[in-house]
Amino acid sequence: MSAFDAWLERASAQAGDLFDRALDRQLRLAVTGLSQSGKTAFISALVNQLEHACSPDARLPLWKACDRGRLLGVRRVPQTNAHIPSFAYDAACDRLFGDPPAWPESTRGVSEIRLEIRYRPAGRWSRDIATLYLDIVDYPGEWLLDLPLLRLDYAAWSAQVAATLRRSPRMAELAATWTQWNPSTDDPFDERAVAGMSAAYTAWLRACREQLGLSLLQPGRFLLPGEFAGAPMLQFLPWVWGVPAGKGSPEGLYARLEHRYEQYLQHLVRGFYREHFAGFDRQIVLVDCLHALDGGPECFDDTSGALQQIIQSFSYGKTNLLQRLFRPRIDRILFVASKADHVLPEQHANLVSLLQRLVRGTAEVPRFEGVSSECMALASVAATEVARGRAQGELLRGLRGCALDGTALLIHPQDVPPVTPDAHWWEAQRDGFDRFRPQPMRRERPMPHIRMDAALEFLLGDKLI
Ligand SMILES: Nc1nc2c(ncn2[C@@H]2O[C@H](COP(=O)(O)OP(=O)(O)OP(=O)(O)O)[C@@H](O)[C@H]2O)c(=O)[nH]1
Ligand SMILES: [Mg+2]
Known part of the structure; x- marks a missing residue:
């Protein structure tokens, strides 16, 4: 496709979007969450619930438009951005409904899906049929952590990494492979040495994720470079060897690393942000609280810190028609403790309470802007x-399912602490929460869920009146 054709396609897509926005019949939903928090599973389940919403098997009593019979149907339609791959809903279903059933694969690139929701507006005399287009983007969770970098220059980002190393001896220990380099600002820029050190830095990010369960790992594309693997702009690392007095010579190591960082932001992050992360109307933030608990206090704080950084990358506020057209902002945010089926229903209240603690700092920004927010377990x-x-001779009430390796399980999961655990809690020996693979399901029926209808009501309810 020539540059002109691409421009023309984008311009006509934008004109179409503007028209739908003027009529308030388009809603862009930001599905936000760290890597493995459950974004792809949520999007797949959302599409599945919507597509079955009018069938007699639907189980969505908390979604009023559906419960009151005003929903007429939902179907997938081509998204406006034809140059972006479509969300692989069918592939996700092939796995979820497979034999044996499996979770969708971890996401490796950006994709979009558009749903057309047809409904009868509320009101006794209304005979009209109205339409709402729902647009959703899926992307690897790792890339989300690049957005906060847009607010940091190289020196500020380097200082942030250096502070993290000072705070966490376990991270510092793993980082010895690259921190021991210890160069000077004016050292000549040696392409091979930088590539080697950047590889060591990337290996450190991976080790922090795999050995310590951490998520606040930047730059995100280092972990998942996609089509840019091996590009020089992905070869740099933070300067943690003291604060340089100046930038040194323009051809020196510090200045060249700084240039690479800026190129990374310019070519990878800013474009990604502009294309996929601007113009959201609603947001759902998925948080795997049980992973944060299993990972220990450092992982818990890391999850909280990562969410706080991410939220600052979105714009919030109440909107009127003009703003909705030209400067859309998020006016509702839903925080969700995902994978609530890993604990007993009586623990859901604790899970929500824990989620509230975990996102306390995070929720401040939207609240300050007067945005309505809610927390739920789902x-x-x-x-x-x-x-x-x-189980082992004891009669118990618990959860039945299959472990990820297929072993049949009947377990009584441990209780969820309702508040941020104290040192006592962390020190006690306990097994982690068991993980389950999907149960066998029939394609012609909607997937079993917990509170997807409440999420739909919060996110879409006021748009379908
Ligand atoms: N039991 C249960 N497990 C879930 C649920 N949603 C997600 N999971 C588990 O969490 C894992 C990650 O889910 P994904 O939807 O792939 O997470 P993601 O946020 O898209 O992850 P990335 O694409 O890597 O960023 C899955 O493989 C499942 O093991 C759920 O509703 N219930
Ligand atoms: Mg995914």
Whole structure:
């Protein structure tokens, strides 16, 4: 496609978007969450619930438009940005409904999906049929952590990494492979040495994720470079060897690393942000609180810190028609403790309370802008069922399902602490929360879920009146 054709396509897509926005019949939903928080499973489940919403098997009592019979149908339609791959809903379903069932694969690139929702507006005399277009983007969670870098220059980002190393001896220990380099600002820029050190830095990011369970790992594309693997702009690392007095010579190491950082932001992050992360109307933030608990205090704080950084990359506020057209902002945000099917229903209140603590700092920005927010515990696809049975000779009420390796399980999951755990809690020996694979499901029926209808009501309810 020539540059002109691409421009023409984008311009006509934008004109179409503007028209739908003027009529308030387009809604862009930001599905936000760290890597493995459940974004792809949520989007797949959302599409599945919407597509089955008018069938007799639908189980969405908390979604008023659906419960009151005003929903006429939902279908997938081509998204306006034809140059962006479509969300692989069918591939996700092939895995979820497969034999054995499996979760969708971890996301490796950006994709979009557009849903056309047809409904009858509320009101006794209304005979009209109205349409709402719902646009959703899926992307790898790692890339989300690049957005906060847009507010930091190279020196500020380097200082942030240096502070993290001072705070966390475990991270500092793993970082020895690259921190021991210890160059000077004016050292000559040696392409091979920088490539080697950048590889060591990337290996450190990976080790922090795999060994320490951390998420606040930047730059995100280092972990998942996509089509840019091997590009020089992905070869740099933070300057943690003291604060340089100046930038040194323009051809020196510091200045060249700084240039690479800026190129990374310019070519990868800014474009990605502009194309996919501007103009959202609603946001859902998925948080795997149980992973944060299993990972220990450092992982818990890391999750909280990562969410706080991410939220600052979005714009919030109440909007009127003009703003909605030209400067859309998020006016509702839903914080979700995902994978709630890993604990017993009576623990959901604790899970929500824990989520509130975890996102306390994060929720401040939207609240300050007067944006309505809510916290709930949800399972996009419920992989367990509450059951009674005997385990090791004991009669117990617990959760029945299959572990990720297929082993049948009946467990009584541990309780969820309602507040940020204290040192006592962290020190006690305990097993982690068991993880389950999806239960066998029939394609012609909607997927089992927990509170997807409440999420739909919060996110879309006021738009379907
Ligand atoms: N039991 C249960 N597990 C879930 C649910 N949603 C997600 N999971 C688990 O969480 C894992 C990650 O889910 P994804 O939807 O791939 O997460 P993601 O946020 O898209 O991850 P990235 O694409 O890597 O950023 C899945 O493989 C499942 O093991 C759920 O509703 N219930
Ligand atoms: Mg994903």
